[in-house]
Amino acid sequence: MPDLSAPRLESFELDHDKVRAPYVRLAARYAGERGDIVTKFDLRLVQPNEAEVPTAALHTMEHLLAGYLRAALPGVVVVDASPMGCRTGFYLTLLGEPAEAAVRDAFAAALSAVAGHAGAVPGCTRQRCGNWRDHSLPGARAWAASVLQREIVVQPTVPIVDED
Template identity: 40%
Template sequence: MKKITSFTVDHIRLVPGLYVSRKDRAGDAVITTFDIRMTSPNDEPVMNTAEVHTIEHLGATFLRNHEKYADSVLYFGPMGCRTGFYLLLAGDYSSADIVPLMKEMFTFIAGYEGEIPGAAAKDCGNYLDMNLPMAKYMAKRYLKDVLTDIQDSQLYYPE
């Protein structure tokens, strides 16, 4: 079988960043898939499921309520390897285009207080697996280490 696109990325040289993973077409529409890489693959511990789950709930809620991007959001969810998230947007975007959106989202998560949206038995299939303090820590770290002064090497996959 042919390797899927995400398996062709050099994960040994990949650093935390914000990458265009792929662009697909659905009819006349372009779908841009972003790789929101929060930890260094195969180099540092992956995120635990509880903070990943919390970031997913907060991030999806933020994005689907965003004044400008809500109608473009198709999906926001975790990578199976737990090193980051995928964001699918309807439209032809570059990584640089959504840096402001990601700064907003991770600032929202880093400062979030209160009940986690959708963290109830009737709303979620694993509502008890949440860790808001660690989700906030990871969001602050991603803001500081990646988004605040993002470099080209964090916007484009390594060759």
């Protein structure tokens, strides 16, 4: 029987003490049988275990980044952009393998658009969202602006080294 309690997930192997947010990191790359490549990026907003984005602000960021990341990555199929449960960043899944620096630039452009977003939040209705009252546009704008006060770097993966 496989041990289902401790899957060897990529994110559980990342040393969260040795990364420096905000950053973009190539977290995974998958090759399909027919040669298609799927890449998964770790878009980290805040330093793990030092800060976390409040739920309402992160939720609004999710709704806004859905459009702004796609706009910032023309010609790239965005499969998904979803917040991490730890509320320190997003996972971005793409068809294809753009350079990390290109994803970093797109992340910065999308955050800049979030910071300046005015008007309604897309999809923020009872019919279109699973928790439509739990949103904060002022929060999303402020957190995006605060992330952009620091340079977003390309972060290599730092695996946890077992010391035994």
